[in-house]
Amino acid sequence: MAADVVGSCRLIGIDEEGTLSQLKALRRTIFDPKIAEHHGRIVKNTGDGALVEFASVVDAVRCADEIQHSMAKQNTDVSQDKRIEFRIGIHVGDIVIADDDIFGDGVNIAVRLEGIAEPGGICISDDAHRQVRGKVQSTLEDMGSQSLKNIAEPMRAWRARIGPGSSPAIRTPTEVAQPLALPDKPSIAVLPFENMSGDPEQEYFADGMVEDIITGLSRSKSLFVIARHSTFTYKGKAVDIKQVGRELGVRYVLEGSVRKAGNRVRITGQLVDAATGNHIWADRYDSTLEDIFDLQDRVTSSVIGAISPQLERAEIERAQRKPTESLRAYDYYLRALASIYKFTREAHVEALKLTEITIGIDPEFAGAYALGARCCIQRKAFGWSTDAAQERIEARRFARQAIELDQDDPSLLAIAGHALAYVANEVEEGAALLSRAINLDANLVTARYWSGWANLWLGNDDAAIEQFKIALRLSPLDPLIFNAQTGLAFAYFSAGRIEDASSWATTALRQQPKFVGAHLAMMACHAMSGRVEEAREVCARAMQLDPTLRISGFTYRRRPADIEKWAKACRIAGMPE
Template sequence: MRYLFENCALDTDRRELRRGAELVAIPPQVFDLLDYLIRNREHVVSKDDLINAIWKGRIVSETALTTRLNAARSAIGDSGEQQRLIKTLPRKGFRFVGLVREAQGGGGAATADNPGQPPKPALALPDKPSIAVLPFTNLSSDPEQDYFADGMVDDITTALSHFKALFVIARNSSFTYKGRSVDVKQVGRELGVRYVLEGSVRKSANRVRITGQLVDTATGAHLWADRFDGGLSDVFDLQDQVTESVVGAIAPAVEKAEIERAKRQPTESLDAYALYIRGLARLYQFNRQANEEASHLFNRAIELDPDFASAYGRAAYCYVYAKANGYFAITPDEIAKMTRFAQRAVELGKDDAIALATSGYALMYVACDLWEGATLIDRALGLNSNSAEAWSNGGWAKNWLGEPEAAIERFERAMRLSPVDLTAGRMRSGTAYAHFLLGHYDEAASWAAIALQDNPDLQPALRQAAASHAMAGRADQAHKAMARLRQLNPTLRISNLRDVLGPYQHTEDFARYADGLRRAGLPE
């Protein structure tokens, strides 16, 4: 087993610890102590537990235990003062609190900051009922109806996520299983959920049939199954019935009033909603042409349904990707257009977490209205604490407000809610930037490298890699990242850097980042 955390990899089969590409020599007892703490990271480990596990119950002094703990911390870049990874709880014991990813065997020199292929996380179950809604199978002969099936899953996921008694995996992670034959037990391990909802949609003429089944991922047992038939005019009522049945199966204590509050129709127009779903599919392709197509689709959805709050929020969000990647110049006219979309999303979506989170982030990043944007994102989190997107956007808000510790906590929450998210690069690059603000340049470079695994051209991550390596004194790696960044965005300069970066509460944060990029080779 290999445990990956920050820029470290602990290989229990080879009994090796690596930090970055470096093999760290540690005594056998220190290795065993690290292994024991990481394997038991879900709870506090007492001194007696450690003595029994490492010294097999032999009598050892307090000094010996403290010495081994200090050596373990030093080996992984932690310290007794920071306690960033190994935390001491007075009169209780110790706990490994770092974010850990697990990979099976082998791996050679692969480490947490460059593991080759990203490992599938083996996640512990949350302390409340947890569920992932997998993509529904389209049983219609028309492949265009994939969008309809995807929309059904999106709405069911959204409705379930409003229940604070449930832990709901975000849509982007669930949809990585689309078109694949899956083992629900494996899905449960990879997403860290106890239950999986599977289903199918058959749409013919003006009728629709939705089937669903709830599966226990630990045993593979079917806990619930049902079928719903109706006309297209009743499709959202059918969705609500599916949602009610699933919630009733896994959380019978949830009151009917909560179920009623969770019933939401994002739009009365199926045509507009289909356009919205297609826009999302384009948005997540992360390139200039796809971003332009997504913007067009969201605008068409708005034309068909002028009260579609989330479509306005997504239309505003297209400007975020354009600014972050230099797709076109963000002129005052473009900012005004984006602001109109965002404000309309807020007006129409006062209780719509996605509308608030997307429009808030766009106002913050594109219009540099930091406080208004941060307030809207906090409102979104109050409405839906299961929104990985809102937590991720909120992490960036905390970065720009100069609160990197809080940012890291928000990104961790986002990544836990959606472990295999299509937008995971944003979460990881945000974590990298938070570490940069804290002066943890090695950790920042490590997270930037992880962000670049899925998308080697992610410009925010390239900027963070360049600046972090430069500040850590690794000129060659800094220049390499900068060379790729300048290929993608040749007009980027120190003088126009503020046009690409977000708002800053503290000018010294911007100044240090600019200095890192300057050292990496970004011209004035």
């Protein structure tokens, strides 16, 4: 059973201290007692949810049902915008047990089912349904076949709704979570375009088109543009544009399709007002591959013109830059980009190989060098390093070549800045490049993430927290959200707010259990809270993920007090010098 709080980031943003206090109270009075009553084992608690193992799926569904009934009663007199509500997903299947944790497809499917459950509701797999049919009181409704993220085959799922007589606080199927407040300027989300080519291998091409359109739009300082990582959570799903607008907090949504056949490309696009569902603009563009960059520019210009005719043409023209004259190099670049988003060691190696091929075809392609720098960043972040000294040299080479070829592209500046600060240990120069990137493109969520880290290493805790929180708003559904959550954990740790730090570290681990940084933040919190054994356990897990971890390796921190505090925590946890 996987459980998570609906809209936890929004609730914490409204009242961080009060929300965390309520979560602790609910866990103590409702969640944990119900788990124990139905013979469950809490495998891991997170700041806003839990993963629980049961010997019987009947026990799991009955437990979930009672939790949701109790939460509904708890929320009876609570205003809609302040309610804490759970989504719960349940699956029965094989798991792998290691170090008191559980892994495997059984766990992954439960987590994905939780993601499609209604607020205050329960979603169970067809396997679970077969075993509980006729044995529980919950009303089970067939949801049909569901495509779950990172699960190869669609799965039939069932919705367990709470009985209608239990409490007036239980929401109906049409009710939704409190929407995010709209920014004070036109806001837009670009959804993944549908690949109409009939060839799954062309998926990378359609995704690359969308990424470039998002980049072009985000360079307009008059727009608020949701980051790619959040919008791509809708990939492959039938979406309700109004719901997308509420979940992402935007006024406009752009959707479309890409068809590539031989040397011809067709892009269709529709710009929709998310509040009303009305189409503002729709068009179709046909071109040859040789004019693909002009095609992207035409889409970008049309969207900006439709949303805000008063925008300066200079802002639009600045977005119209060809990344390379070589279509063959661009194709390899898109393939490398698709590989880097798979977040595996093997895909990382493939991305780096494709990047080098791209550079070999077009040595003047600045974006390819930036992609190489991203590979270096990802390798260190996920503990895949083999030769740290050589990798620092490689990161420096990629970063410096990228900014030498293009000093005005905010995406390139951000990647180069982070590579220099994080991998090459040139924090001051990296921070300056990141600041310039944000000045050029305030919507660039990666620049916000990485600026947060650079400020943290320079000892600017408040500035780091501000950047991480802006990143969370720019990309509220980001699969990489654990980056900002981990950053907040470290920033609060540096500021001496250990309880807040621990909560954010827990949330980050829930999002990405293999992220070394989140383990390190949790380790430090345990160590400085006197929980030595727990600190040692987390340190051991971090060392399994990245055996090269050493206290002496964290030299990019600039404030002596931070270095001393961090080294003390690491020694308590047993990390080698």
